[in-house]
Amino acid sequence: MDDFELDERKTTILKAIIRNYLETGEPVGSRTISKYTDLNLSSATIRNEMADLEELGYIVQPHTSAGRIPSDKGYRFYVDHLMVEKNREVDEMKQFVIEHTEKVEQVLERVAQMLAANTNYATMVTAPSYHRNKVKFIQLSNVDTEQILAVIVTEGNLVKNKIISVSEPIDNETMLKLNILLNSNLNGLALEEINLGTISRLKEQAGIHSDIVSDVLDTLAETMGVDEDIRIYTSGTTNFFKYPELRDSEKASELISTFEEKRQLASFVTENLLEEENTGIQVYIGNESPIQTMRDCSVVTATYELGEGVRGTIGIVGPKRMDYEKVMDNLKVLKQSLDGILNKPKG
Amino acid sequence: MDDFELDERKTTILKAIIRNYLETGEPVGSRTISKYTDLNLSSATIRNEMADLEELGYIVQPHTSAGRIPSDKGYRFYVDHLMVEKNREVDEMKQFVIEHTEKVEQVLERVAQMLAANTNYATMVTAPSYHRNKVKFIQLSNVDTEQILAVIVTEGNLVKNKIISVSEPIDNETMLKLNILLNSNLNGLALEEINLGTISRLKEQAGIHSDIVSDVLDTLAETMGVDEDIRIYTSGTTNFFKYPELRDSEKASELISTFEEKRQLASFVTENLLEEENTGIQVYIGNESPIQTMRDCSVVTATYELGEGVRGTIGIVGPKRMDYEKVMDNLKVLKQSLDGILNKPKG
DNA sequence: ATTAGCACTCAATCAAAAAGAGTGCTAACA
DNA sequence: TGTTAGCACTCTTTTTGATTGAGTGCTAAT
Numbered sequence: 001m002d003d004f005e006l007d008e009r010k011t012t013i014l015k016a017i018i019r020n021y022l023e024t025g026e027p028v029g030s031r032t033i034s035k036y037t038d039l040n041l042s043s044a045t046i047r048n049e050m051a052d053l054e055e056l057g058y059i060v061q062p063h064t065s066a067g068r069i070p071s072d073k074g075y076r077f078y079v080d081h082l083m084v085e086k087n088r089e090v091d092e093m094k095q096f097v098i099e100h101t102e103k104v105e106q107v108l109e110r111v112a113q114m115l116a117a118n119t120n121y122a123t124m125v126t127a128p129s130y131h132r133n134k135v136k137f138i139q140l141s142n143v144d145t146e147q148i149l150a151v152i153v154t155e156g157n158l159v160k161n162k163i164i165s166v167s168e169p170i171d172n173e174t175m176l177k178l179n180i181l182l183n184s185n186l187n188g189l190a191l192e193e194i195n196l197g198t199i200s201r202l203k204e205q206a207g208i209h210s211d212i213v214s215d216v217l218d219t220l221a222e223t224m225g226v227d228e229d230i231r232i233y234t235s236g237t238t239n240f241f242k243y244p245e246l247r248d249s250e251k252a253s254e255l256i257s258t259f260e261e262k263r264q265l266a267s268f269v270t271e272n273l274l275e276e277e278n279t280g281i282q283v284y285i286g287n288e289s290p291i292q293t294m295r296d297c298s299v300v301t302a303t304y305e306l307g308e309g310v311r312g313t314i315g316i317v318g319p320k321r322m323d324y325e326k327v328m329d330n331l332k333v334l335k336q337s338l339d340g341i342l343n344k345p346k347g
Numbered sequence: 348m349d350d351f352e353l354d355e356r357k358t359t360i361l362k363a364i365i366r367n368y369l370e371t372g373e374p375v376g377s378r379t380i381s382k383y384t385d386l387n388l389s390s391a392t393i394r395n396e397m398a399d400l401e402e403l404g405y406i407v408q409p410h411t412s413a414g415r416i417p418s419d420k421g422y423r424f425y426v427d428h429l430m431v432e433k434n435r436e437v438d439e440m441k442q443f444v445i446e447h448t449e450k451v452e453q454v455l456e457r458v459a460q461m462l463a464a465n466t467n468y469a470t471m472v473t474a475p476s477y478h479r480n481k482v483k484f485i486q487l488s489n490v491d492t493e494q495i496l497a498v499i500v501t502e503g504n505l506v507k508n509k510i511i512s513v514s515e516p517i518d519n520e521t522m523l524k525l526n527i528l529l530n531s532n533l534n535g536l537a538l539e540e541i542n543l544g545t546i547s548r549l550k551e552q553a554g555i556h557s558d559i560v561s562d563v564l565d566t567l568a569e570t571m572g573v574d575e576d577i578r579i580y581t582s583g584t585t586n587f588f589k590y591p592e593l594r595d596s597e598k599a600s601e602l603i604s605t606f607e608e609k610r611q612l613a614s615f616v617t618e619n620l621l622e623e624e625n626t627g628i629q630v631y632i633g634n635e636s637p638i639q640t641m642r643d644c645s646v647v648t649a650t651y652e653l654g655e656g657v658r659g660t661i662g663i664v665g666p667k668r669m670d671y672e673k674v675m676d677n678l679k680v681l682k683q684s685l686d687g688i689l690n691k692p693k694g
Numbered sequence: 695a696t697t698a699g700c701a702c703t704c705a706a707t708c709a710a711a712a713a714g715a716g717t718g719c720t721a722a723c724a
Numbered sequence: 725t726g727t728t729a730g731c732a733c734t735c736t737t738t739t740t741g742a743t744t745g746a747g748t749g750c751t752a753a754t
Contacts, residue, residue: 029717044728044730051718063735063736064717065718066716067715136491144483149486161508235607377748389698411703413704413747414748
């Protein structure tokens with residue numbers, strides 16, 4: 001970018017303004033900066049510089065005769081160039097996740113909760129999505145005379161099951177044949193690789209039981225399809241009330257609704273999954289976010305990987321003046337933890 | 348109760364006050380009632396009666412020189428004696444649930460959403476709990492050389508699975524034996540009936556694979572145990588903002604948190620399940636609710652049954668001046684729908 | 695037993711005033 | 725030429741006081 005439009009002094013001042021605003025949430029005036037920095041400049045001089053910074057679009061005045069607050073561009077500059085790695089201690093958290101490893105669902109839910117408690121922002125964690133995942137194992141079994149159970153296990157050890165009703169009982173031998181049929185034809189395939197040819201061949205071989213095969217295939221599509229609604233765990237949505245700039249009924253309500261419905265949140269996931277080469281942490285400031293209701297927020301997301309392209313996303317949503325350092329640190333640690341933990345069953 | 352402390356006229360006036368307050372949400376004065384009822388009484392007379400009603404505890408004044416609003420006792424009286432069955436049309440809703448029957452989870456989630464949209468209150472729906480549920484079917488299968496999959500199906504067709512790691516592969520024959528062992532010993536048993544005797548006998552017979560049996564039993568306990576955290580679906584929590592008496596940041600935040608954490612909500616479930624003889628619909632007004640944060644709300648719950656003592660709860664939470672008729676109608680209809688729908692797989 | 699009338703209370707609304715924070719500009723200064 | 729002191733000006737926030745209006749309680753008349 002054109003970082004060069006800012007000389008060193010302007011940079012220092014901008015940094016001071018943003019720092020101060022991140023802490024207080026109040027517009028910051030020239031006098032404050034004059035004392036806050038060690039530049040030894042009078043407020044008048046600062047005023048001149050601030051006028052320049054405003055013209056360049058890094059800061060704005062909420063109204064005449066108020067101090068300045070960072071613009072989206074200002075925040076962006078801060079995140080890209082001014083942030084310092086703080087590496088705070090988040091080990092405690094890490095510890096906690098590791099110790100209580102249970103079911104994936106519960107881990108994820110707890111991660112969301114902890115992250116929210118730790119940062120005081122709203123959080124979202126998506127379950128790993130089955131992107132390009134392969135079938136590992138399929139099994140049909142008789143549950144009773146009218147119902148059979150289909151179990152599907154994928155490469156990432158994700159299990160799905162479905163009860164299928166049948167009009168008349170299926171004897172064990174037939175069942176065995178069906179199982180062999182399904183496994184030999186489908187194992188190792190990703191959803192995209194199961195084409196019409198495979199399907200019709202399967203059905204043909206299944207003979208009178210082709211409807212069962214249909215049902216299994218449906219379940220398969222459901223399980224591994226992109227459009228399967230991704231499980232998203234959220235927490236700390238009421239943290240929005242902690243920040244005056246979001247506390248307003250209208251805004252808070254919109255935001256909380258977005259989190260409640262979850263559906264919309266998925267857009268971050270898709271955004272993230274698109275970037276094949278993902279350094280890991282993504283920051284959306286204000287309107288950069290794909291979700292309109294978050295125009296007054298910043299969103300920081302991280303993608304964790306469960307191997308084999310099976311990925312999930314962790315996100316933190318807070319006011320634009322969120323503590324980016326802290327948030328990003330937290331995410332980094334968690335990302336690593338999850339990358340590790342979820343791969344192996346507990347041991 | 349002592350209904351007799353209220354003569355007919357007082358009853359009429361109380362009813363009028365409550366009705367009016369339910370609609371407007373504003374304290375209602377004597378003049379309003381004087382016109383609202385067909386008693387042909389002057390406001391002065393009404394005032395006298397209102398003074399009496401206040402003394403008896405059915406209504407209160409938010410402050411001197413304001414109108415009256417119903418007290419908890421007043422609401423209680425209304426719900427118990429003054430409500431009229433309205434039987435509004437909620438068919439549209441019923442239709443919707445029925446048509447889109449998919450997975451249980453999705454149905455429940457949608458029920459919560461619809462109910463919230465339909466009533467403008469916050470809603471909660473718990474998944475059927477496995478109360479006294481019996482094991483129907485257990486199956487272990489080899490997924491790969493180090494991992495086996497345990498699938499458990501219960502009477503209510505609820506399926507749970509777990510991946511178990513093993514140190515060395517298990518051949519198919521052994522697996523078959525294990526399956527037979529487990530099924531013949533456990534099928535038909537409820538969790539409470541699986542005692543130490545059964546367990547040690549099982550382990551003994553399993554020989555070197557007793558640790559697998561242990562794992563299966565753990566999963567079983569997890570699956571059917573009471574302490575398994577019950578899945579609760581919520582929706583419409585931002586509806587709280589629609590009612591001035593709850594919109595206050597502090598209160599709204601507390602309420603929404605309660606819904607977000609879900610854990611607390613479970614107390615309604617346990618309350619409901621306790622009552623063996625349950626006519627179906629339960630109303631908690633203000634402090635009658637087991638949850639402290641809901642002291643300014645009313646909660647209406649219904650229990651639906653999936654046969655064999657497998658039950659779930661639907662609840663609606665709103666301001667005390669909620670439209671009880673509408674809410675209870677909605678719940679009645681849904682209760683029936685769920686009773687029916689969830690029993691049979693789609694056909 | 696009911697009602698009209700009146701004094702009184704209290705929250706809500708509004709406008710005007712005062713306070714406070716901060717800016718922009720000009721003129722002086724190093 | 726860059727820096728600074730000083731001052732007038734702007735705009736928000738807070739405070740205050742007055743006004744309004746709804747509603748009550750009480751008393752005296754019907």
